[in-house]
Amino acid sequence: MKAVYILWLRQIKRYWRSKSRMIGSLTQPLLFLLAFSFGFGPIFQKAGGGNYIEFLTPGIVGMSILFTAIFSGVELIWDKQFGFIKETFVAPVPRYQIILGRILGGATVSSFQGFLVFLISLLFGFKITNFFSLFFGFIFMFLIAFAFTSLGTAIASALDDIQGFQLIMNFLVMPTFLFSGAIFPLNNLPEFLKFIAQFNPLSYGVDGLRWALISNSHFDGIFDLFVLFGVSVVLVGIATYIFSKMEVK
Amino acid sequence: MSIIEVKNLIKKFKTKDGEFTAVNNVSFSVLKGEIFAFLGPNGAGKTTTIKTITTLLHPTSGEIKLNGFDVVLNSNEARKSFGIVFQDPSLDDELTAYENMEIHGVLYNLSKDLLKKRIEELLKFVELWDRKDDFVRNFSGGMKRRLEIARGLLHHPKILFLDEPTLGLDPQTRNHIWSYVKDLNIKEGITIFFTTHYIEEAEKVANKVAIIDKGQIIVLDSPQNILEKTNAKSLEEAFISLTGHSIREEGADSLDKMRLKRRFSRR
Numbered sequence: 001m002k003a004v005y006i007l008w009l010r011q012i013k014r015y016w017r018s019k020s021r022m023i024g025s026l027t028q029p030l031l032f033l034l035a036f037s038f039g040f041g042p043i044f045q046k047a048g049g050g051n052y053i054e055f056l057t058p059g060i061v062g063m064s065i066l067f068t069a070i071f072s073g074v075e076l077i078w079d080k081q082f083g084f085i086k087e088t089f090v091a092p093v094p095r096y097q098i099i100l101g102r103i104l105g106g107a108t109v110s111s112f113q114g115f116l117v118f119l120i121s122l123l124f125g126f127k128i129t130n131f132f133s134l135f136f137g138f139i140f141m142f143l144i145a146f147a148f149t150s151l152g153t154a155i156a157s158a159l160d161d162i163q164g165f166q167l168i169m170n171f172l173v174m175p176t177f178l179f180s181g182a183i184f185p186l187n188n189l190p191e192f193l194k195f196i197a198q199f200n201p202l203s204y205g206v207d208g209l210r211w212a213l214i215s216n217s218h219f220d221g222i223f224d225l226f227v228l229f230g231v232s233v234v235l236v237g238i239a240t241y242i243f244s245k246m247e248v249k
Numbered sequence: 250m251s252i253i254e255v256k257n258l259i260k261k262f263k264t265k266d267g268e269f270t271a272v273n274n275v276s277f278s279v280l281k282g283e284i285f286a287f288l289g290p291n292g293a294g295k296t297t298t299i300k301t302i303t304t305l306l307h308p309t310s311g312e313i314k315l316n317g318f319d320v321v322l323n324s325n326e327a328r329k330s331f332g333i334v335f336q337d338p339s340l341d342d343e344l345t346a347y348e349n350m351e352i353h354g355v356l357y358n359l360s361k362d363l364l365k366k367r368i369e370e371l372l373k374f375v376e377l378w379d380r381k382d383d384f385v386r387n388f389s390g391g392m393k394r395r396l397e398i399a400r401g402l403l404h405h406p407k408i409l410f411l412d413e414p415t416l417g418l419d420p421q422t423r424n425h426i427w428s429y430v431k432d433l434n435i436k437e438g439i440t441i442f443f444t445t446h447y448i449e450e451a452e453k454v455a456n457k458v459a460i461i462d463k464g465q466i467i468v469l470d471s472p473q474n475i476l477e478k479t480n481a482k483s484l485e486e487a488f489i490s491l492t493g494h495s496i497r498e499e500g501a502d503s504l505d506k507m508r509l510k511r512r513f514s515r516r
Contacts (some may be wrong), residue, residue, distance in 0.1 A: 084341050090333055
């Protein structure tokens with residue numbers, strides 16, 4: 001298991017050292033918080049939705065974790081292109097440990113990123129109700145991070161170049177974000193969009209975060225927890241399978 | 250005793266229009282302590298062979314044993330027996346030289362104290378100790394290659410694989426690298442397996458040379474014997490008389506340039 005640790009540590013070091021990346025990926029959620037909370041806040045309130053920043057924060061936290069997590073998956077393609085993957089593949093370490101190290105590293109980085117966004121939201125007036133809720137909030141942040149890092153890694157295992165990944169970002173990541181209830185409630189959506197949202201793991205992540213942080217949920221917090229956990233296990237399984245079959249050309 | 254045994258190795262790749270056989274029924278063995286050269290033009294199947302032997306590719310058929318361990322059935326044991334320097338860099342550019350060494354040591358399960366000692370020893374050996382805390386992205390091509398050699402030796406491998414170890418390096422650095430490698434072979438008895446398309450390297454360094462062309466071994470012997478057999482004055486001549494063409498064709502040359510360009514455009 002030392003191999004898992006050292007590969008985890010590698011991801012943390014890489015993240016910590018590229019401050020530009022850290023700050024760069026904070027600007028988008030910051031913009032969203034700024035634009036949406038001031039732009040839609042009053043309308044949301046008038047329509048009887050309540051405090052919009054409270055509603056929005058879990059969504060934007062979820063979004064930033066989604067983006068960072070999928071991006072951590074891209075890093076695997078870079079490792080393929082820049083060759084580091086070969087170093088790990090000739091080492092006497094089972095492939096599942098290599099991938100676990102990678103996924104845990106990516107998940108740690110992206111949940112930390114989510115935490116930073118959460119801190120920023122406090123400046124916008126988000127209020128923490130109690131610290132117990134914060135604890136569950138962290139659990140959901142990590143689960144979202146873990147599930148989507150696994151997804152990103154699985155996709156990156158199957159792809160050979162960065163071009164293909166761009167396509168997936170547009171056709172997978174944006175819809176996942178938009179139809180997860182991150183920026184608007186799922187309740188009032190037309191049936192077919194509601195139907196789609198049901199199959200979106202991020203819906204459960206965002207819902208779980210709302211359940212933990214503002215005690216307001218569409219599904220149910222415990223149910224969210226199970227769904228996310230189940231999805232994570234399946235995705236790690238798929239990623240490990242593709243990874244272990246992988247050849248380095 | 251042979252430390253590398255390859256029997257009837259075939260490696261095919263799927264392509265758009267069917268199949269391509271990169272390695273076509275290759276058999277050879279390398280004795281412990283030998284310096285073995287795999288010589289052939291670009292695209293002859295050298296890298297595919299080395300990648301299959303070192304578990305990066307799965308053989309289509311055939312049997313490969315390293316240090317007595319089957320690379321398919323007992324891959325982790327086989328992996329412990331060798332170190333490898335790849336043709337293209339495989340370092341993490343965003344980490345320091347020391348950190349790259351450290352990761353390798355942990356992956357090969359070295360104890361902390363031993364790892365520390367070994368890293369110092371090897372970085373001094375390749376003359377990079379004073380640059381140990383520099384990021385690899387600031388290293389020159391030659392320095393990276395030296396670091397890769399040091400890293401490949403960290404876990405005391407019995408075999409060192411070198412895939413075109415001097416490609417793209419200036420003559421001085423090339424000599425430097427070969428002097429390290431010969432030193433290792435003599436002092437530590439490490440078996441060396443390298444691929445090259447520089448004939449003079451095979452001639453100067455290796456005890457045994459396998460000439461490979463179009464996925465098949467054409468001849469396998471000591472450089473002297475190859476010269477005697479083919480009645481040639483140099484391996485270059487021997488190569489032409491055996492294959493009917495020169496090792497450096499025009500096509501190969503442009504491929505070479507492309508490869509170099511790719512190597513240096515990476516970050």
